Amino acid sequence: MSFKENLLRKIEIKLLAERVIRSFEAIPSENGPVKADRETMRNLLSDNGFSARFERDLELYILDGNAGKGRILVLDNVMSIYHTSLEDVLLRKSPTIKEMVNIRNAIKIIKDQDVVISKKGASVEIIRDLCINRLDLGMTLADLDEIEREGLAALENRYEDGVIECLALFAEIMGYAVVPKPFKIKHFEMFGRVGLNEKGEQTVGPVVLYSLMRNELMLVEGSIPVYSKEQVRLFHEIAAGNQEPAKKGPDVLHHLKQASSLLVRA
Numbered sequence: 001m002s003f004k005e006n007l008l009r010k011i012e013i014k015l016l017a018e019r020v021i022r023s024f025e026a027i028p029s030e031n032g033p034v035k036a037d038r039e040t041m042r043n044l045l046s047d048n049g050f051s052a053r054f055e056r057d058l059e060l061y062i063l064d065g066n067a068g069k070g071r072i073l074v075l076d077n078v079m080s081i082y083h084t085s086l087e088d089v090l091l092r093k094s095p096t097i098k099e100m101v102n103i104r105n106a107i108k109i110i111k112d113q114d115v116v117i118s119k120k121g122a123s124v125e126i127i128r129d130l131c132i133n134r135l136d137l138g139m140t141l142a143d144l145d146e147i148e149r150e151g152l153a154a155l156e157n158r159y160e161d162g163v164i165e166c167l168a169l170f171a172e173i174m175g176y177a178v179v180p181k182p183f184k185i186k187h188f189e190m191f192g193r194v195g196l197n198e199k200g201e202q203t204v205g206p207v208v209l210y211s212l213m214r215n216e217l218m219l220v221e222g223s224i225p226v227y228s229k230e231q232v233r234l235f236h237e238i239a240a241g242n243q244e245p246a247k248k249g250p251d252v253l254h255h256l257k258q259a260s261s262l263l264v265r266a
Helices: 003-024 038-047 086-093 103-110 120-133 141-156 160-174 229-240 250-261
Strands: 053-055 058-066 069-074 081-084 116-118 188-196 202-211 216-220
Touching (some): 003 160, 053 086, 069 086, 069 120, 081 086, 160 202
Antiparallel strands (some): 069 081, 081 116, 202 216
């Protein structure tokens, strides 16, 4: 797979993992407790080369090592990852009556802190990182040229999906994120650097804006405090076309390529 394909795969892995993590954060309803998004987790695992193993009433995934000892995920509403043997996981999670009458086994069944290394969101993050680490994300200047070239063609042809994909790729390379709520505008796609200033206040910038209605690409430079009403208002004025951005059109993609090129290993 090419660098671009692997980078798109990385973005997809992160989105799937975030969806599963959000399922743990849902509010319980009158219909019962929150259920983890096992189907998305199952897709994440299978799409990245992890095969399910069904033992007793459990769906298991051996993440590394082997059945003798390694990291093993139990795919249920808790999604615990164990570092032990397959036999030990079966004993602790789905014991037989014969196994339960043994006092030593009973203690293991009641207390699993000695072998459980993560649960819920922490387990999803481990899986996410394992999947990403399988990708070849070595980047060259030619790779960046390709992304810019395809983005420019998409912008010229008013192919918004192609422009959005190009921006998402550069955003992933640069460590940009979706902007916080005060900056969001309907019918715009935006990515920016989100951080903290010396006062500990959240800031955004630079920000790349793409108007879906006008097929316009803009770059707002600087670092804007999220709670500065005046600076946020000015940001919205730029988005509306009432103030000039630092860069616009093809120059934005060229800027993103140049900034990304600084991250290419010599």
